[in-house]
Amino acid sequence: MHLARRQVHSGRVISLDVDTVRFPNGTTGELEIVRHPGAAAVVPILSNPTGPDPAVLLIHQYRYATNGSLFEIPAGRLDAGEQPIDCARRELLEETGVTAGRLEPLTTIWTTPGFTDERIHLFWAADLTSGAPAREEDEFIEVVSKPLSQVITLIKEGGISDAKTVVGILYVAGFILGH
């Protein structure tokens, strides 16, 4: 149970609170919690999604926090009042230039519930039409297309290590495409 809140930081992407809480056993303590508006991410499936090995679109993106570039599925933060599916559609267009004729929910994950309330709403997209991306100023992104089998091998061998991307791809492979 929440007893008191001290806001330590309120920023562009996240805020940080130190909350005083009462635990289930009656003791009290302080917990750090990073508040995040939530995000949406989308697995864009190219070619015939019922074919033997469809391709998926990934982005190769510089991440300051990891001191390097990661392969990820397109994703971004929810704008105020924005529905997750609208965010997924918008981020797919902004980051890859692609419009999806079909956009379906996969699942929603807590990224790291020990210290943040961030949730990512995952979708898959098909019937893709290419256009021009419209990236934000601080996004440095290359779009790549890879066969799903190759993406799964990259996950297995550690070449893809972003959690939402691993979840999205394995979910699509196991539960949507039945690979």
Place this chain on the structure above:
Amino acid sequence: MHLARRQVHSGRVISLDVDTVRFPNGTTGELEIVRHPGAAAVVPILSNPTGPDPAVLLIHQYRYATNGSLFEIPAGRLDAGEQPIDCARRELLEETGVTAGRLEPLTTIWTTPGFTDERIHLFWAADLTSGAPAREEDEFIEVVSKPLSQVITLIKEGGISDAKTVVGILYVAGFILGH
């Protein structure tokens, strides 16, 4: 490229920096980054791991950030200088009371690289021997055993939504046990 760092918070679990950085295109900006020591997590496999549907141990844990309880695999933060595999062994014992005769690496994930450097090192464990758990004061945990097939159904239907747990289970099912 890192130009300047302002530490906003230094706490028990995380610290928060606001870094001034130069982006790949030469512009500069500020980025919020939550510094985390990293963590280890482990998928404990009961029964015969080569059997048709082995059981796995999960913990049902209250999480303040999610305002409820989540099913998760045992996990915890690296102590200073601690190797991930030693952390996995320690957390498995502390949270479930189980000692693993076999402990093998799965992969390492970035939990949410947009704002934190947290990585979780994932393992699987077998040849389990039960004992008494030794939990930390602020951990409120129930240990449950479920058949892997049921855990996968829970993931598919959204009843398991912690990212490291989804990654660990789907990785074990797809790449270790071949389900």
